[in-house]
Amino acid sequence: MADLTSVQMTTYRDAVADGIARELRRDPTVVCIGEDIGKAGGVFKTTVGLFEEFGAGRVWDTPISEQAIMGAAMGAAMTGMRPVAEIMFSDFLACCWDYLANEIPKARYMTGGQLTVPLVVRTANGGGLGFGAQHSQSVENWALTVPGLKIAAPSTPSDVVGLMASAIRSDDPVVFFEHKGLFASKGEAAPPGHVVPLGEARVAREGSDVTVVALAATVPLALAAAAELEGDGISLEVIDLRCLVPLDMATVFGSLSKSSRLIVVEENPYQGGWGATVVSIVADEGFEMLDAPIRRVASENVPLPFADALEQRVIPTVDKLVEAVRRLMSY
């Protein structure tokens, strides 16, 4: 057991700036670009201190021009830089979707390997904060529809730092989803030199009855459900995927071989959500491992409403997951 008094705690929000700063320090080709990321420190305060430490030559404020931001990052990435572009809210990815759908993921392939685009697109994702239909979406599934993008979505401060290191060092383009609902959450600070490889899921909690596959904000949600169900003698194994591409199905299958039951908990809508990809792989390749039907707890297929009570009705909650587990256990 670690000596808790010596463990340094930090917020998810501060971990973002810390993760970027570590890479800015070690590699002079890393450069940040985005709206209000400089002196203002970002609208979510996730780039606080970067402008002060690294200056205007490394941290570039832009006009409100999402296409210009993405294009600039892409052109710089193919000519020797490692840009880290911020798109303020993930909803706004729609304003520059061409770059994530048609340009960035295809540049290497359609040129027969001539171009390399080592860039990171960071964006604040997810709901639960009452920001309404155009500022609350979980859109990690948008990125998952496009071959050629790597996708990271950390759930803890140390994973933010570790995955940021891998994302920035990656020679492939990475979309990095930072969950708005987690910014204020606390966890152990990442040790120096901390790197989490892309595509390695983490068993966030060991258990034996049901495998719960989660991502970003649904990880703490699943852990809360696990704590609640423990009292009833139901043991959940919670897997934090950490990345959607590369997708670590080996860890999922490893867990299923013990539990034989699978629930996926995802914040993007049920229609077209990433859980559908996970469960289709399990259906294709792991059907014999299952002793019960697969369940998906996802957002409802409606736009996100503003009022708390309505929003909670739409997005996954601890209660919904607990209920889904109970029903699965009585199957």
Next chain:
Amino acid sequence: MTENTIERVATSTLLDWYEQMAVIRGTEKAAHDLFLRGLVKGTTHLAAGHEAVAVGTSAALRPDDYVFATYRGHHHAIARGATPEGCLAELMQKATGVCKAKGGSMHLTQADHGMLGSYAIVGAHLPMANGAAWSAKLRGTTQVAVAFFGDGATNIGAFHEALNLAAVWKLPVIFVCENNRYMEYTPIASVTSVPNPAADRAAANGMPGVLVDGNDVVAVHDTMSVAVERARSDNGPTVVEALTYRHFGHSRTDPATYRPPEEVEEWMARDPLTVARQRLLDFGASREVVDAADARAAEVVASASRAAQDAPAADPAQAFTDVWADGGAAWRT
């Protein structure tokens, strides 16, 4: 070869540009012939008529400068160093194609010559050219970046976002519009708020906007030299609008019947090769010397076409390479 001291360009230089244009024209003609023989599939957007824009610009650039082109980009790829053989092989789906037959006509690229791609989403590459220019500035290399685009691209958001950011960041980038008067089938004039779709938008973004005869390789070279020098000496971006005309329809399936015959005739008479040939003769070059350049170009194209036809077809296994930087395509474990 006699040097003409009155003109800004030596006869030998102009002859070289003429020959480059002839190679581009011949390569596209070969592509068309191969299509008729069923050896080229898919679509092509021929640049015939636009050659002077590519060759004149390329002559004003350093080898390490960057260019970004559109799906109508054969001329830019070849002007920046892609071989006719590599381009024809790409169109013929051969393993030796410039993009290993994964790109095709619309995506010709020669990255080792700074030709950083041909893009088929209208306007998307203007912000990328900004990025390359920004990178050159960050790395302190004095390289410049050029984005070539059609008149139609001047009405898409990315164009306007790109011009503004380029001006604000004073980027070493030149936006070169190849105004051939039409988008696919619709005249640009019928859908645009200003007479000169690119040049007239420059002022709103605090940069010079220049019109140039895009069928005169010398004029293109001279205009581009000024814009390139301005960019290279850290004085910011320029919009250059080159007036030109395509000899064929928008793409393979378009007979271009929407264009008035007098207009076509007028522009065909101003074919950039005809204009350059006449200027060479005016400079005192002999007909034989110019014909010899044509013959050399024809031979380059003929041997390129033969080599491309003889090259091995693309291996289907190549569908699973080059997704990721490690060379592979694995997306899960």
